[in-house]
Amino acid sequence: MKINPQHVVSLTYDLYVDLDGAEVLQESATEEQPLTFLYGAGQMLPRFEENLSTLSTGDAYDFRLSAEDAYGNYDEEAVATLPLEMFKGTDTPEIGSILPLQDNNGNRFQGMVVSVNEDSVIVDLNHPMAGQELHFKGNILNVRPATPEELSHGHAHGADGHHGH
Numbered sequence: 001m002k003i004n005p006q007h008v009v010s011l012t013y014d015l016y017v018d019l020d021g022a023e024v025l026q027e028s029a030t031e032e033q034p035l036t037f038l039y040g041a042g043q044m045l046p047r048f049e050e051n052l053s054t055l056s057t058g059d060a061y062d063f064r065l066s067a068e069d070a071y072g073n074y075d076e077e078a079v080a081t082l083p084l085e086m087f088k089g090t091d092t093p094e095i096g097s098i099l100p101l102q103d104n105n106g107n108r109f110q111g112m113v114v115s116v117n118e119d120s121v122i123v124d125l126n127h128p129m130a131g132q133e134l135h136f137k138g139n140i141l142n143v144r145p146a147t148p149e150e151l152s153h154g155h156a157h158g159a160d161g162h163h164g165h
Helices: 046-052 148-153
Strands: 007-019 022-029 035-038 060-065 079-083 098-102 108-116 120-124 134-145
Touching: 046 060, 046 134
Parallel strands: none
Antiparallel strands: 007 022, 007 035, 007 134, 060 134, 079 120, 098 108, 108 120
8 A cells, every 4th residue: 555644654664874984773663563653644754754655565765864854953052051959859960861851831852961060950952863864774564544543643553553552
């Protein structure tokens, strides 16, 4: 079946990024644990979906997304200084740890601790893959029409259309 909006796609992928001139595998989805998503629902990077738009069940794919089309360029200004008092009663964050944060509008995002001073914690708010070209390779395992429930929820409920618990 061909991929279309309001269809559920299950696929495998290997995601590579270029680190110091070598392609390094960052994450994968396997046939046993595929990535399953509702196509056209805005859950995936738009350019990722665009690259899959002509494919059908059984097809292999191999494409690259520029940083602009993926998680954006690295933003030098997307760094926040948080008062150390915020962490009273908890362990002081360690450099390299990922903090779950929330802005005034309730939007959740993550920041990576880049330094800890006497009275503040410096957090980098860029996506971990900001500024990177992404290289995706994989296979389309299954394409099926979404169920009415999936369409009303706006996301896939697994490869077969049911929640797995």
